[in-house]
Amino acid sequence: MKRLVKTALTIAGSDSGGGAGIEADLKTFTAFGVHGLVAITSVTAQNTQAVTAIHDIPPEVVAEQIRAVAEDIGVDAAKTGMLSNAEIIKAVAKTVKNYDFPLVVDPVMIAKSGAPLLREDAVDALIKYILPLATLVTPNRFEAEKLSGMKIRSVEDAKIVAKKIAEETGAEAVIVKGGHIEGEEAVDVLYHNGTFREYRAPKVEGCTHGTGCSFSAAITANLAKGLGLEEAIEVAKKFITLGIAMGHRIGHGHCPVNQSAWIEIPAEKWRIYEELTNAVREFESINPVRLIPEVGTNFVYSLPLPYARSTKDVAGVKGRIVKYGNSVKAVGPVEFGASDHLARAVLTYMRFYPEYRSAINIRYSREIIEEIIEIAQERGFKVSFYDRREEPEEIKAKEGATIPWGIETAIKRIKERPDIIYHLGDVGKEPMILVFGRNPREVLEKIKMLI
Numbered sequence: 001m002k003r004l005v006k007t008a009l010t011i012a013g014s015d016s017g018g019g020a021g022i023e024a025d026l027k028t029f030t031a032f033g034v035h036g037l038v039a040i041t042s043v044t045a046q047n048t049q050a051v052t053a054i055h056d057i058p059p060e061v062v063a064e065q066i067r068a069v070a071e072d073i074g075v076d077a078a079k080t081g082m083l084s085n086a087e088i089i090k091a092v093a094k095t096v097k098n099y100d101f102p103l104v105v106d107p108v109m110i111a112k113s114g115a116p117l118l119r120e121d122a123v124d125a126l127i128k129y130i131l132p133l134a135t136l137v138t139p140n141r142f143e144a145e146k147l148s149g150m151k152i153r154s155v156e157d158a159k160i161v162a163k164k165i166a167e168e169t170g171a172e173a174v175i176v177k178g179g180h181i182e183g184e185e186a187v188d189v190l191y192h193n194g195t196f197r198e199y200r201a202p203k204v205e206g207c208t209h210g211t212g213c214s215f216s217a218a219i220t221a222n223l224a225k226g227l228g229l230e231e232a233i234e235v236a237k238k239f240i241t242l243g244i245a246m247g248h249r250i251g252h253g254h255c256p257v258n259q260s261a262w263i264e265i266p267a268e269k270w271r272i273y274e275e276l277t278n279a280v281r282e283f284e285s286i287n288p289v290r291l292i293p294e295v296g297t298n299f300v301y302s303l304p305l306p307y308a309r310s311t312k313d314v315a316g317v318k319g320r321i322v323k324y325g326n327s328v329k330a331v332g333p334v335e336f337g338a339s340d341h342l343a344r345a346v347l348t349y350m351r352f353y354p355e356y357r358s359a360i361n362i363r364y365s366r367e368i369i370e371e372i373i374e375i376a377q378e379r380g381f382k383v384s385f386y387d388r389r390e391e392p393e394e395i396k397a398k399e400g401a402t403i404p405w406g407i408e409t410a411i412k413r414i415k416e417r418p419d420i421i422y423h424l425g426d427v428g429k430e431p432m433i434l435v436f437g438r439n440p441r442e443v444l445e446k447i448k449m450l451i
């Protein structure tokens, strides 16, 4: 039977910290929907700060891992990472020659923490045995300098070096990565089929442990899926830029790239869209006319942290929910970026209570707030408030700062998490009640109690 899922093989070392090596490669393969296969070359005891032990696997066992998966399952594309010593390099070269899958070579030499991952005497073996088999070699600045014997200070130097490595080793293509080359952008230079191509992205703040591994794994996964080389690199560049920006802030050293962001953000966005759309429909059907303020109601649901960074990451109702005769109607559909005020409120709230990602605003009246306080006492809900008259002048003067200040003030006012925050308005500002919950369902439950 024809195999439906594509497969990618990583021939690399294990990083016990889960940031680089085999672990990074497998997460990357999964992010692209490709089944990952492994041939472990070396087991490292490693964290974000250091490599504290290295145990190399016997070369024949490395070769046997490749053979075992290639013979039974089949390999659509493969990559190499940490190969550690010359014997492993020779065993890998001899084995992969028996198959015709594309091979991406990440010439791993030194860990971010500074530890050597390739013996000094094995660099020549890498050049002699592995690079000639490569569909693509992916050195960073320092690896490219080592492979070429030349210094790289600019994108122009990177071009000369990429061409030199390809011509001297017989590698089909070489991409010299620009993360360590000076400039505001990370410019990667590809030499392929006698021509150059530049891949540009802003140098983003974030986490970089495992970037080389994840980038080469992303290219491999996309080659396995049938993309051409240049297209596969284009996707991988976007993937790694997002992964660095969304990196997991763990450990005390170089924090790791987040390979899941690529798949998690779109998946979460879809779940949020569905859940919020259903909740808005239910809110309309309850028809809570007396709860709709003059400015209208919005109902929001944010991406989880660390993905929620701006109001664009919060879904809301476009055009808000309004009174229409005797009924309550959403003006437009649920969209990300459709809310400003309520989105800023929920983003501030999440700084204190990250799981509470949904909120709705309803009309303030003395009667409604008294009912809320009564229900809150019965059900154990907490209510807090902020008073715009207490707002410091410097906050007033700053565009968009009132709501974050107000939510923070209300949260700090009481010792426990407030389910409901209200404010009494100001000149030209309608007073408002904001109801928070972990998700739209929880917010709706609270609203239903008021009806």
Ligand SMILES: Cc1ncc(COP(=O)(O)OP(=O)(O)O)c(N)n1
Pocket (backbone or CB within 6 Å): 012, 013, 014, 015, 020, 021, 022, 044, 046, 081, 082, 108, 110, 111, 112, 113, 117, 208, 209, 210, 211, 212, 213, 214
């Ligand atoms: C087992 C293992 N393989 C590769 C690396 C290199 O990862 P890192 O240190 O983050 O550097 P790049 O990913 O940028 O090449 C490693 N540390 N461990």
Ligand SMILES: Cc1ncsc1CCOP(=O)(O)O
Pocket (backbone or CB within 6 Å): 295, 296, 297, 298, 316, 320, 338, 339, 340, 341, 342, 343, 361, 432
């Ligand atoms: C005016 C206002 N203030 C708090 S919620 C709200 C209404 C909803 O505003 P948005 O649609 O910008 O979230």
